[in-house]
Amino acid sequence: MSAPKINTAQFLKDLADLRQIGLQPDGAVHRVAYSEADLAGRRWLNNRMRQLGLMPQEDAAGNTTAIYAGRQKLPAIGIGSHTDTVPYGGAYDGALGMIAALAVIEALQTANVRLNHPVELINFAAEEATMAGGTTGSQAMTGLFNLATLDKAAWDGQPVRTHMRNAGLDPDAINTAKRQVGDLAAFLELHIEQSDRLLTANRDIAIVDGFVGIRRYAVRFNGVANHAGTTPMNRREDALVMASPLIRIVRDLAVELGIVATIGDFNVYPGAPNVIPERVDLIIETRGLVSDVLDQAADLLQAEVVQLGGVMSPVVEKPPVKTAVAIQTALANACAQQGLSTLTMPSGAGHDAMNMSRLCSQGMFFVPSQGGISHSKEEYTTPADCINGAQVLLSTVLLLDNTLSVA
Numbered sequence: 001m002s003a004p005k006i007n008t009a010q011f012l013k014d015l016a017d018l019r020q021i022g023l024q025p026d027g028a029v030h031r032v033a034y035s036e037a038d039l040a041g042r043r044w045l046n047n048r049m050r051q052l053g054l055m056p057q058e059d060a061a062g063n064t065t066a067i068y069a070g071r072q073k074l075p076a077i078g079i080g081s082h083t084d085t086v087p088y089g090g091a092y093d094g095a096l097g098m099i100a101a102l103a104v105i106e107a108l109q110t111a112n113v114r115l116n117h118p119v120e121l122i123n124f125a126a127e128e129a130t131m132a133g134g135t136t137g138s139q140a141m142t143g144l145f146n147l148a149t150l151d152k153a154a155w156d157g158q159p160v161r162t163h164m165r166n167a168g169l170d171p172d173a174i175n176t177a178k179r180q181v182g183d184l185a186a187f188l189e190l191h192i193e194q195s196d197r198l199l200t201a202n203r204d205i206a207i208v209d210g211f212v213g214i215r216r217y218a219v220r221f222n223g224v225a226n227h228a229g230t231t232p233m234n235r236r237e238d239a240l241v242m243a244s245p246l247i248r249i250v251r252d253l254a255v256e257l258g259i260v261a262t263i264g265d266f267n268v269y270p271g272a273p274n275v276i277p278e279r280v281d282l283i284i285e286t287r288g289l290v291s292d293v294l295d296q297a298a299d300l301l302q303a304e305v306v307q308l309g310g311v312m313s314p315v316v317e318k319p320p321v322k323t324a325v326a327i328q329t330a331l332a333n334a335c336a337q338q339g340l341s342t343l344t345m346p347s348g349a350g351h352d353a354m355n356m357s358r359l360c361s362q363g364m365f366f367v368p369s370q371g372g373i374s375h376s377k378e379e380y381t382t383p384a385d386c387i388n389g390a391q392v393l394l395s396t397v398l399l400l401d402n403t404l405s406v407a
């Protein structure tokens with residue numbers, strides 16, 4: 001028995017092989033959830049799992065799981081990510097974490113090592129927001145999936161349920177994918193960073209301390225529609241002019257509070273070039289890891305909107321989710337073992353690991369994505385960074401196997 005090691009050549013080959021499935025002539029990877037290409041990608045991965053002696057199983061949401069048995073009767077340490085992509089996406093988002101998880105199993109298998117805990121590979125279904133929202137598979141697994149989503153329009157306008165049926169799934173049974181608290185000892189996910197903080201800071205690995213909370217506020221400004229040619233400038237109540245200072249205010253407030261805030265949805269009515277705007281509806285979105293700061297942002301924004309003559313009401317509030325400190329520590333130790341530099345940062349995007357906090361302690365880490373690009377055919381992570389990710393995943397699993405409470 002030797003120490004388990006990532007077979008880097010095989011790992012990079014697997015990553016390249018998966019990229020071929022759904023590959024477009026221009027280099028984009030198009031494996032949208034529940035499509036033919038997605039199913040082909042999943043079958044390919046299942047086949048690789050079988051080659052390692054695992055028995056992949058599919059649940060009612062289309063998630064695939066496979067267990068590498070442990071020495072003791074304990075809940076499994078889950079590792080994995082997703083193999084679906086956004087329409088015309090890249091080769092690393094999801095794929096890297098999934099293939100790295102596969103490489104971890106291969107390393108254990110080749111070294112003939114059994115851990116105390118079983119290790120469970122999880123290939124989540126429909127992680128990308130193509131099915132009227134994202135993380136469909138992990139929502140179903142954790143009891144968060146709302147059945148009303150089945151009748152909503154997916155990315156191509158067809159209902160979500162049609163896509164699931166085409167993939168051979170029974171949409172109405174999706175919530176039978178729900179698992180129990182205690183099924184898993186932990187869940188750990190490697191992903192590409194969807195930003196460029198690692199590259200800017202010249203660090204190897206980002207340890208995610210949490211997933212930001214998301215708040216959205218609907219803001220309305222009411223003016224008076226009138227003729228754009230005949231109404232003098234001093235006799236106008238132009239809703240757009242009222243709203244316009246807010247755009248800058250939102251940006252400056254975010255910078256000041258250390259959060260991110262965006263107005264990405266902005267509509268002017270009636271929307272005719274010769275009519276003074278009667279109404280402006282817009283959505284402010286704020287994201288941050290600390291609820292108190294988001295509360296503070298809400299109060300300040302509310303005051304500014306009122307000052308400008310508008311009204312603001314909350315429409316979405318998703319609380320921040322912290323990752324487990326024990327897993328952050330294991331990741332930091334694993335990076336130290338590998339001689340890799342680290343940065344701790346929140347994830348600005350939701351991931352399956354975030355939902356998994358409903359079932360077990362969870363953690364997540366990122367490797368650099370060149371140019372901070374994701375959801376694009378330009379997405380690229382160097383082989384060296386991919387390998388670093390797989391090695392940290394393996395080391396962390398080995399550490400967690402010994403530090404997670406052996407009940």
Ligand SMILES: [Zn+2]
Nearest residue numbers: 093094127191
């Ligand atoms: Zn992803």
